[in-house]
Amino acid sequence: MLAACPKDCTMTYFWFRRDLRLHDNAALYYALKNTKDVQCVFIFDQNILEKLPSTDARVTFLHDTVSSLKDQLIELGSDLVVYHGRPLDIWSKLLSNKDVVGLYCNRDYEPYAQQRDEEVKKLCDKYQIDFCTYKDHVIFEKDEVTKDDGLPYTVFTPYKRKWLAKLTQREDSGLSYYFKAYPNEKYFGQLSKVKKLSSMPSHESLGFDRSEIEIPSTTVTQKVIREYDKKRNFPAVNGTSKLGIHFRFGTISIRDKARKAQKLNDTFLSELVWRDFYSQILYHFPHVANKEFRAKYEGIPWRFDEEEWTRWKEGRTGYPMVDAGMRELNNTGYMHNRVRMVVASFLTKHMLHDWRLGEAYFAEKLLDFDLASNNGGWQWASGSGTDAAPYFRIFNPTSQMTKFDPQKEYIKKWIPEFGTDQYPEPMLDHKEARERCLATYKMHLN
């Protein structure tokens, strides 16, 4: 006969999602502090993986990061149990164990994640398990920064004002309460002790080929942050942090970087506010994921031309600023933000192609892809979003080049054949395309 489990023979699960670090991790902190025998879990979510092409740099990054997390936990005498499948199936099995008393994780605000977590919560309710979720991915989430009447902001500037005001409401010797790091290390003793280690699914077993794309570092120099406002608009200059992918997967802490930003550069901090802004827009207006934020902009008669679409994707439009950007994206999984605006304006306005096509292409290629920010950016460019560029604001790809890459360093870096007869003629005329765009939007909006 089996020995009865002692009364306190209980355990808690901690579920890693987009918070792939052991330090300064909100939900992990509370799991360790409030409960004991905390077993860490990661799931390679087949619902997501099955939609991706067979080589994806982010899958490779995820696999490497999860392997490293597992090693760190083993080093601490514990383990990370890694699954590959559908979260609901996996949790159905794990939570039926009567020793489980809690499931802890950090909140994810994207529509798919919201729905997934709602179902997981139902499962927890069924087994009377506490489903405890925490804010970790942003500084201020959903309902924390709202207008005085409680409604969400839809314009950035007043949102930012309120965001900054809230930051200073609770300060301790100059440091905002909201930037404080969770001292997870103090409670590592509560991690479950593991005798027999679980195995790690191989990269291959996930159904993907390894990608060779290089991942930017998790660190950024003080100099880059301090000079961010002066240098961020020049794509040939190393003036941006490239931390996007690490914010996305939580391989760095947003609080840590916000602290540095507050000290070193207001413009850099502003970019973190944009991130919170778009996160709460997507949460409160989930329709933006598929439709225009402003209803008036629905149904613009988009063109579609296979040849033009291919040339845009491959960086062969004949407009150097557009082409350099697209080639940078295709080769590195990154594109400088100034150039993102130029290529997005070009696709939606010069080419009059549906912004959703551009959004999907960026989603496939960008290492730092984040649904809320990417969607916000594309709706901004097409004119349909919150606080958007008015429809008549059309970037001139040539003057953008003279303004922001006067020496053509960025252009030449990505277009080696620039200046030779190998480089194509412009595939459309700027003036004509501009006028066509104005006429189309004007007709639709009136």
Added chain:
DNA sequence: TGAAATGTTGGGGCG
């Protein structure tokens, strides 16, 4: 975080 078109001003050449 736009660009082009249109309007205004003032200096200088010139008869």
Added chain:
DNA sequence: ACGCCCCAACATTTC
């Protein structure tokens, strides 16, 4: 000295 034109530079309006 004066009127006229041209045009650069800047300001304002428009899309």
